Amino acid sequence: xxxxxxxxxxxxxxxxxxxxxxxxxxxxxxxxxxxxxxxxxxxxxxxxxxxxxxxxxxxxxxxxxxxxxxxxxxxxxxxxxxxxxxxxxxxxxxxxxxxxxxxxxxxxxxxxxxxxxxxxxxxxxxxxxxxxxxxxxxxxxxxxxxxxxxxxxxxxxxxxxxxxxxxxxxxxxxxxxxxxxxxxxxxxxxxxxxxxxxxxxxxxxxxxxxxxxxxxxxxxxxxxxxxxxxxxxxxxxxxxxxxxxxxxxxxxxxxxxxxxxxxxxxxxxxxxxxxxxxxxxxxxxxxxxxxxxxxxxxxxxx
Numbered sequence: 001x002x003x004x005x006x007x008x009x010x011x012x013x014x015x016x017x018x019x020x021x022x023x024x025x026x027x028x029x030x031x032x033x034x035x036x037x038x039x040x041x042x043x044x045x046x047x048x049x050x051x052x053x054x055x056x057x058x059x060x061x062x063x064x065x066x067x068x069x070x071x072x073x074x075x076x077x078x079x080x081x082x083x084x085x086x087x088x089x090x091x092x093x094x095x096x097x098x099x100x101x102x103x104x105x106x107x108x109x110x111x112x113x114x115x116x117x118x119x120x121x122x123x124x125x126x127x128x129x130x131x132x133x134x135x136x137x138x139x140x141x142x143x144x145x146x147x148x149x150x151x152x153x154x155x156x157x158x159x160x161x162x163x164x165x166x167x168x169x170x171x172x173x174x175x176x177x178x179x180x181x182x183x184x185x186x187x188x189x190x191x192x193x194x195x196x197x198x199x200x201x202x203x204x205x206x207x208x209x210x211x212x213x214x215x216x217x218x219x220x221x222x223x224x225x226x227x228x229x230x231x232x233x234x235x236x237x238x239x240x241x242x243x244x245x246x247x248x249x250x251x252x253x254x255x256x257x258x259x260x261x262x263x264x265x266x267x268x269x270x271x272x273x274x275x276x277x278x279x280x281x282x283x284x285x286x287x288x289x290x291x292x293x294x295x296x297x298x299x300x301x302x
Contacts, residue, residue: 004115004172005029008082010102011091012036012074015119017043018147019089021050022176024068025060025148032074033081040074047072050148078102082109087172089141091119094244099123100131107132115165117141121241122192122248125158125185135160139169142189143178145237153178158185187252192245199242200261202230206281206295207263213281213291231281232289234264235274243268 005028009020012034020032020043034040051065060068075081082088088106092098099118106116116138118128129138140156153173157166166182173180183189188196202216211219217229226233234242243265249258267273267280272292274280282289290296 004086004168006031006084006086008033008085008088009091010034010078010081010088010106012039012043013091015143015145015147016091017046018050018145019091019119019143020072021047021068021148022178024071025051025064026176028071030072031081031085032072033076033078034074035076037074037076040076044069044072044074050146054148078105079109082106082114083111085110085114087115087117089117089119094121094123094241096123096127099128103128103138104131107134115139115168117169119143122188122245124187124252125156125161129158129160136162137165139165140185140189141169141173142191144191151177151179152191153180154189154191155180155182156185156189157182161185188245188249193249196242196245196249197258199230199234200246200258200264203234203261203264206231207261213295235280235282235284237274238276239264239273239280240268 007023007028008031009016009023010033012032016032020030024030032040032043048069051060051068054060055062055065088110090099090102092102099120103116110116114137116132116134118125118140119142120128120140121142125138125140129135132138135158138158139161140154142154142156144150144152155166155169155173170180170182187193205211205216206213213231217231220226220229228236243260246258246260271277272279275284278284279292281292281295283292
């Protein structure tokens, strides 16, 4: 396997800009691609601010920040971003059909030696790889949010992923000062197979009136030493993303225990998606957070 030097990151959202950040920080040439030039500009601004946070904590220096930013080039055309890549990391919306289309294009665009990775949190790597003529070079590289801070990378082997490709990606993750964990390709992998049922059960506890939003989150924070309660975490992840992952688990295993809670389904239909929409189980205004008025009123009635 050839040396990894040029990395194309497809998608400049929250996860995409974080992934671009860490690759650039550790010396890789990064080609960040998004269909929206505004999204790319916002991504660069976010990366710069996140470097400033690292500088304030003495984790990097100003010259190191500037050198990293200089390693990031932006593109709005997939072919331009990926045509010389040694590694591509796809970070688009959690939709199997969209990913299938992108990987089919990448297979035609990228050099023969290129590894094609997906940051998917639940969709089958085997299914994604089937869109290509190089399934042995397709792998999952699931970073955690926020990427510059979180140490874990789930490395997911598809049915055909080769051992050398897996070893290469494990080493790449270590070069980013991350801790890679190799897992096999089953619905939800490890992280979301364990996490999402917990979040769903917390939503059911609210739905069934067992306790309020703050009470459920407090129990899990103080009783189970979780840094963030499951309802706040769901808001942070995005309720639409939580619902999509649960649906993948439900479809993959055919087990009703993975079916999204009706409350979660209704909230997504209403556009209450958590932090990104300003309202979920909590309401968000700037840095302020309070229990969403709907749930606060419910608590008052009891």
